[in-house]
Amino acid sequence: EAGVAQSPRYKIIEKRQSVAFWCNPISGHATLYWYQQILGQGPKLLIQFQNNGVVDDSQLPKDRFSAERLKGVDSTLKIQPAKLEDSAVYLCASSGRPGQAYNEQFFGPGTRLTVL
């Protein structure tokens, strides 16, 4: 079974530029998550999709971050414009069965963003 795919793996941009990340979850997984992981910290949830609907985006800086999930499968996360503090690893995860006790999340390799 293929895992969660993300691209690009690395991205370097200057502040005020725009950037987009792509995620392809495990086939059949209904729930998709985007996390931001700053160096030395645990991942922080940015947004959670159930199929193509948003169930939690309470920690998404909506003035500059946006995300969509196309047809309930792939997802893109965009930052526009980027700030220095956006430098982090952006992790995508997916899970199969929402609301279950063992809602196992499977993570992709992440995209490391550096904002100069």
Place this chain on the structure above:
Amino acid sequence: KNQVEQSPQSLIILEGKNCTLQCNYTVSPFSNLRWYKQDTGRGPVSLTIMTFSENTKSNGRYTATLDADTKQSSLHITASQLSDSASYICVVSFPADSWGKLQFGAGTQVVVTP
């Protein structure tokens, strides 16, 4: 204040030795507690998952314990190997009706030296 605190922040151990990582949490109620291993440049991978009624769970050389009364968990690594060098993250899952939301600790960075 983070609801999941881990200690130590980092540690260095010799290959073949054992070590124990600690996790204290304040999330309540919770559905389950997980330990993840995150290799450098990779996403986290689940090691163990325990419900509040379980006391211990093993996965090879990794053994996790849970004390729901004191809200503490530990991860014990036995006979460490160089491949154990990674960050170990304690994660608490909120109840099932919250769409499986997770609260992550900051992780303990483990370095195993020859």
